[in-house]
Amino acid sequence: MGISRKGLNACAAIFAIMGFAGAGWAQSVAGAEEYTRACASCHGLTGHGDGPLAEYMSIPVPDVTQIRARNNGVFPMLEVIHLVDGRSGLRGHGGPMPIWGDRFEAAVASEMGDVGTEIAVRGRVLALATYLEAIQQ
Structure with a gap:
């Protein structure tokens, strides 16, 4: 009996998260990439709230x-x-901020199965939050 593709993907996600936990550099790179993809359009590349879409926010x-x-x-x-x-039910900024957990989940759900998807989503969110901690002034 072999491991299914979903099982392999879940294992890969677990090892990736474990690698992030043990390698601050890899986590900061992953977090910076997540920030650039998910946050910079509103919060700006440097995080000061001056992204190209900021002027269109309510x-x-x-x-x-x-x-x-x-x-x-x-x-x-x-x-x-x-x-x-x-x-978790909390919404950033009073509501307009996208729910990145849902978006991350939608991006990987078909490839990884339930467990792998949850691990991947939590890893992406943690990498992003760790990056935000690293850019504090």
Whole structure:
């Protein structure tokens, strides 16, 4: 009995996440790539809320380099993960921010099966949140 493609993909996702956990450099690269793809159009390449779509938003786009400063010097990792993921029921910025957990899930669901998809989504969200922590000023 062999391992299915979904099983192999789930295993690959697990090893990728484990690699991210042990390799800060790889995680920051993955997080920077996620940020560029998912966030920079509104928050700007440097995170200051000045992306090309920011002027079209109905509410001001926050400077994500100031999250720690707005939280008394502490980066609220779990809160950031919940805002990015969106699947916890919390919504970033009062509503207009996309629910990246759902979008990430839709991007990989057909390839990885339920477990692999969940691992991949959580890894992408964690990489992004870790990157946001790294760019705090």
